[in-house]
Structure formats: C-alpha cells, structure tokens
Amino acid sequence: MEFNAEEFKENLTARLKRQYGKDITQANAHDLFDAVSASAQELIMDNWMKTRREYEKKPTRQVYYLSAEFLMGRALSNNLINTLIKDSVVDVLKSLNIDYNLIEDQEPDAGLGNGGLGRLAACFLDSLATLDYPGHGYGIRYEYGMFEQHIENGYQVEYPDNWLVHRDPWEVKRSDLAVTVKFGGNVAVAKWPNDTDRFYVENAEEIIATPYDMPIVGYDTNTVNTLRLWQASSPNGFDLQLFNDMQYNRAVERQNDAENISRVLYPNDSGPSGKALRLKQQYFFSSASLQDLVRHFVSEYGTDFRKFPEYHVIQLNDTHPVVAIPELMRILMDEYGLGWDESWSIVSKTFAYTNHTILAEALEKWPINIFQGLLPRIYQIVEEINRRLVMELRDKYPTDYSKQNKMSIINNGMIHMAWLAIHGCFSVNGVAALHTELLKTQELKDWYDLYPQKFNNKTNGVTQRRWLLCANPELAKFITAKIGNGWQKDLTKLKDLEKFADDEAALKEFLAIKQANKVKLASYLKETQNEFLDPESIFDVQIKRLHEYKRQLLNVLHIMYLYNRLLEDPNYNPPARTFIFGAKAASGYRRAKTIIKLINTVAERINNDRRVRGKLRVVFVENYRVSVAEKLFPASDVSEQISTAGKEASGTGNMKFMINGAVTIGTLDGANIEIVEEAGAENAFIFGLTADEIIKIESEHSYNPQKYLERNPQLAKVMNQLIDGTYDPTHQLFREIYDSLVYGVEGQRPDVYYVLADFAAYVEAQEKVAATYSDRMKWAKMALLNIARSGKFSSDRTIEDYVRDIWKLKKVEVK
Ligand code: 26Q
Helix, strand or coil: CCCCHHHHHHHHHHHHHHHHCCCCCCCCHHHHHHHHHHHHHHHHHHHHHHHHHHHHHCCCCEEEEECCCEEEECCHHHHHHHCCCHHHHHHHHHHCCCCHHHHHCCCCCEEECCCHHHHHHHHHHHHHHHCCCCEEEEEECCCECCCEEEEECCEEEEECCCCCCCCCCCCEECHHHCEEEEECCEEEEEECCCCCEEEEEECCEEEEEEEEEEEEECCCCCCEEEEEEEEEECCCCCCHHHHHCCCHHHHCHHHHHHHHCCCECCCCCCCCCCCHHHHHHHHHHHHHHHHHHHHHHHHHHCCCHHHHHHHEEEEEECCCCCCHHHHHHHHHHHHCCCCHHHHHHHHCCCEEEECCCCCHHHCCEEEHHHHHHHCHHHHHHHHHHHHHHHHHHHHHCCCCHHHHHHCCCEECCEEEHHHHHHHHCCEEEECCHHHHHHHHHHHCHHHHHHCHHHEEECCCCECHHHHHHHCCHHHHHHHHHHHCCCCCCCHHHHHHHHHHCCCHHHHHHHHHHHHHHHHHHHHHHHHHHCCCCCCCCEEEEEECCCCHHHCHHHHHHHHHHHHHHHHHCCCCCCCCEEEEEECCCCCCCHHHHHHHHHHHHHHHHHHCCHHHCCCEEEEEECCCCHHHHHHHHHHCCEEEECCCCCCCCCCCHHHHHHHCCCEEEECCCCCHHHHHHHHCHHHCEECCCCHHHHHHHHHHCCCCCHHHHHHCHHHHHHHHHCCCCCCCCCCCCCHHHHHHHHCCCCCCCCCCCCHHHHHHHHHHHHHHHHHHHHCHHHHHHHHHHHHHCCHHHEHHHHHHHHHHHHHCCCCCCCC
C-alpha cells in the first residue's frame, strides 16, 4: 500500500476539524483514535473495492463462514501492521507529538464472542485474506458483546459491554442491502403456476436485518475481505398513536422487541437453556445471510440454482447457524419453486459443519414447541428432512430400533441441531486429532458408521500476525534478525530458529525480551488494578474461560499445597512464582463463580502473608479479553493447559503461548497432544490420566476419589482447608466445591473431572517445572525450541487444510 506521510497528516487534521471541530492540540486521545482509524480505513477502502470487483469479475467460488461469534478484539494495530504502514503512522504521530500507544488503548475490543470458538473465527478471517482466498464472515452485530467483568470482594460481577458508545470507525452500514426475516405466524398454501403447492407464512412478525461490513485486511497483500454483521430493527417505527395516548413504553415496545434480537451475546454455559431469544438470534443471522447470498446469486447468474454449490461453500461454526440448512431449503422451494429433491441436492452439497465440543450436555437441542412457534415453516421442513432420514435408517438398520430412535433429528420433543448438521452437510470436522477420533469412536459413533466419508479433522491454528507480530514486536524483531522475513506468511520457517538452540548469546537475547515483556505486564497490572508482580519470578499463566473441565481448580489446589509446603518447610526454596489467572465465568454458572471467589480468596491470603513474600504470589487479572491476552501471552513463562483428558476439543491459547516462547505444563488433551508431538516431549511437562484411561475408568465405573485423599495426606490437608476455616471463617463458601469433589452433588458422580486423580501427578510436574526453570539456559532452550517448532499451529496451515479438503477454493490475486 502506498503511504504518503504528508497526505496522511492532512487527512487526519481535516478529519479532526470536520468531525470534532478541533485541531491537533485540542483533540483528546479518543478523537485521535477515531480520526487515525478513519484515515487508515480510507486507505484500506481502495483495496476493499478492488477485491470485491475482482471476485465479481468472473464466477468465483467463495467460502462463507457463518458464526454466532467473531471475537475480533482491536483492529487499529492489526490493520496498520497488515497494510505494512504501522511504523510510518507511528512516525507521523510522533512528529505531531502524539504517542501512538495512548491512541491504541482508546479502542474498545470488539468482544463479539465467548472464547475459543469466536477467536478461531477471527483468526480464520485473517488467514483467508492473507492467503488471498475469497472468504467472508457472516454474524451478528451485537450491541453488547462479552460482559465486562469486575471483581468485587473476590466475586465476579458483570457489567454490560457497551463497545459501541462511540461510533465504530471500521464498520460501514449498508442500508441498501437490508433484508426481512420473519418469525411466528402460520403456514398457508397457495399454488404455483404449474399447480403445485406453494407454502408461505402469513401473520408473521417481520424484522429488518441491516448489514454492517468490516474490512478484513490481509497481511502484505491487496486482498481485503468482508465480515458482514447483521443488526435487527423493526420495520414499523414507534407507534405514534400510543405515544399520543401517553403510553410511552408501549409506543416503543415493538421497536425494542425487534432490536433485542441483536442486543447481546449469550454466554456459553447455559447448556440446554432453550432460550427463545437465542434461537431467534440464530435464525435471524442465518436467514439474513442466506437471503443475501441467494439474492446476489440470482442477480449474477439467474435462477439456475444447480450452480449454487459450485460458487458457494458455507462453513457452519458449530450448531449455532445450523438452522441455515432448512432455511436454504425454504428459500429454494417457497421462493423459487424448486422441488424437494432438487433443493436437497443443492443444500447437501453446500454446507459443511465444524464441531467444537465433546461435552454431550453442550450439544444444542431445541424444544419442538419453541422451535415450531418461532419458525413454523422451518419446522415443517425439518420434519420432512427427518421423515426421509428415518426412512433411510429403517432401510439400513431394519431391526435396530434403538439406533433409528437415537439418530432421529426429532426425538423426545427436541430437535437435535448436531444431527441435522451431520445429515445435511457434506463434511463434518473436529478441531484436533484426538477430538476428531473421539467424535468418530464415541460421541458421534453412530453417525460416523452411517457417513464415514463426511468425517475429517482440521486441527485449529492461530494467526501469527496478531499473536506474534502485533502482540510481541520485540520477539518478532528478534526472529527476523535471526532467520529473516518470511515467517509472517509461512510459520514453518520458524524451524530455522532451531540452530540457535545452543547459542548462548541468542538465548540470552530471548530471555531479555521475555523479561522486558514481563516488566511491561507488571507495570500494566500495577496501573490497572494496583497489583504488584515481581518480574524476576516465574510467570505461570492460566487464561481461558472458567469451566470445570478446564480445571482452574486443580491449579488453585496446587497453589494451596505450595503455600502449605513453604510454611512447613523453611528449607524448601523453589524459584519464586507468580500464578496468574484470567477467566470469565458465564453469569449463570454458579460453581464457576465460586471457583473465581476461591482463587481470589487464596490470592488475598497468600499475597498478604509476609512469610511467603518474594516466593509466591497469585494474581487474578480482571476482565480478561483479547487486548489483555495480547499483553499476557508475550509475558508468560509457563502455559497451563490442564483440562481433563478428552474434554478440551482443541484449545488455541496453548498455541498462542507456544509461539510466544512459554513452556507448556499440560495433559494429553486436545491440541496439546500435537503440540508436544511437534515440540518434543522433552520440551514440555506432561502429566495425568490419558483420554483412553479415563474412558476405561468410566466404562468400569471404578473411580473412587476418596482413595486419593486417603493416600495423600497433603491433598487431604488442602481439601480440608476448603472447609475448615483456613480461607473462609463461615466454613460454607467452598463446601459445595468440596462436596462435588468428594461426594458428588445434585445427582452427579463425585469429581467428574478427575481433579483428585490427577493432583499428585500435577504436583510432580510442577516440581519439574521449578527445577528446570532454575537452569535459565536450559529453560531458554526449551522455550526457543517451542517457538521453532510451532509452525504447524498457524491458522494459515489450518485454512490450507480446509481449502484442500473441504472448500476447494482458488487463490484470487488482487492487483
Ligand atoms: C450454546 C447455546 C446457547 C448459548 C450459548 C452457546 C454456546 C456459545 C459458545 C456454546 C459454545 C460456545 C463456545 C464454544 C467454544 O468456544 N469452544 C471452543 O472452541 C475452540 C475452537 O475450536 C476450541 O479450541 C476449544 O477447545 C473449545 O472449547
């Protein structure tokens, strides 16, 4: 991209004057953020238009990534880096006496996702554009994203994330492309000209879906793809009649009800919550996206829809957009008059489904009454899809009624969205090797037996542009100095760093960079939450959503154990450690919230105990989010990846740690397995039960957590401290946690996630971490080899895998 410093300066000043009536000296940091971003957006605009034109020039197969979540984080630095103008912009601002860092910090995170699944979608968009593939995102423009987390008295308290208080300089509203989405009503029948039945919905509630586009800027290329987010509104403004009758609330009711659809991101605990508004969100953006695609197709190619699957592949990010499958059936049949078979043949060549979880309770099901009430015509279509599926199943398994039943999409008054996805898609993929194996042999075994050719693995990845180049510029510079450029677009190039594994000078340089990042993090946490961190200590970090299966509890129990040990044994002198947590608990997830309270309670006790000062500290980072993650990964020494084996589908934070030179302590779960495969077992600390061992224990019903307490007095002591007043004078706060581990509560088995079973092995692995860290050069070598061998975990590799096996796209270069 051409960059002219003078022009940029003029543009910036003109904009400040036009928009804010201020000159450079009067503008505040936020004004400047907005004006710098808008000026950058204007530079991006040319390539955005060119890219669109290039894709329209001739029929182009494109992928559409339908996702209820896009966890984009901040855009300014990313866009400046991807267009290669960051340094020049920083210089221009410096010449105006403006500190770029202050401006950057004004940008709110686009936190339109819960965690891994949403951030994966964002990394994929970056890789698609960077690799010159025509691929775009479709989602929801939530007015409120992931809630803001405050810690009050050790408890999580949620506040709304009002990320749109100021205008978003990156979005472009496209009112001209608005579509209508219908809810409720009843199905009626008319006739097509050829006298066949034509179904339509009457008396429906109509909602307007208006798209807002965000540019997705590829790195060092002209390609700029699009993330299109839909906003809901009412076609009937407010009711003037009611207003004149002074019924002010009722006057805006319809408007509010409509706008509620895109009001707020749902948290991911809710399990089988069956919230009608959540289903409305899903249909809202799925329907709007498909209408958008079909309208565009018809205007370009007419109504011969046999070409539709040639030009479109639609990737469904988990079950959240699966209602798009019957929606495309509806559009083809009810709006264009195609027959069932013709429509199904098109639909079943168009969609592909990614599964992100093996937790059975997390598979989405909708109660028939909610579904049918909101989407009567879609329900009919799902019924017909299911009727035909069940006929196939009877044919294939004539005597196995149990199987026919289990695999029925509609069963026990519920609609199983994963079943609908597997049946309606030509591809079903898991997100790490183990995860896909478990889907094939356990959770989705019946479906794998029916459709083995559909199943495939696509191990997740992360974009090195955001997670290394942007987040850790010093390490990026070090890497380029050692091995040259090229790794930015081909992460396997990092392999060349291996030759520095025994180069003492290089290792010292690496350690100095890590140290500087730790100092930076310490000063950030001092500033934001008045927390003291000793950068000389090991930064041992667990940052991810709070979930029992992720086992933050195992981490805390180990900290409580370490604390006991330090107090009991004055000769015990491990290297100083700072345990850092960042985690949001879904607002309705009681036990997760209690675990946050426990972490903060333990932190408070330990951090105020002089006897362990300089040896042990615990820090809970408030409101963990993408922009904070960008400060945490570069400053981490130890990466905590300690989920119960078999439960974490992949993990992607594990990869972000790896490319930033942190060493993993973890279980053989998700992508951890592939990480140690690449890094070498000697460069990680692996512990605990394997997925196979756990499957065996579960099939034998042989797990008895109490036996671990009897055998391990230190564990028994720690457990007892949950309820003996050590941390809580009431003895009650953490009793629920204790009971769930030892006895099982609410009909659950005790210790469902094998915390007590893995405790001793975890302690042992942590001792190895401490011993290894004491030899700084050995540690530096391990960290460097992790970086050197992280090439596989670029989302560029993941995208190439999707392109080769599922999407079959060709690169389109934009001149
Ligand atoms: C479902 C129904 C109702 C309300 C919310 C939800 C919901 C929302 C979000 C369910 C799940 C999610 C998010 C899941 C998620 O982030 N999964 C993670 O996906 C990553 C990317 O593949 C994996 O690396 C992680 O292992 C997986 O936990």
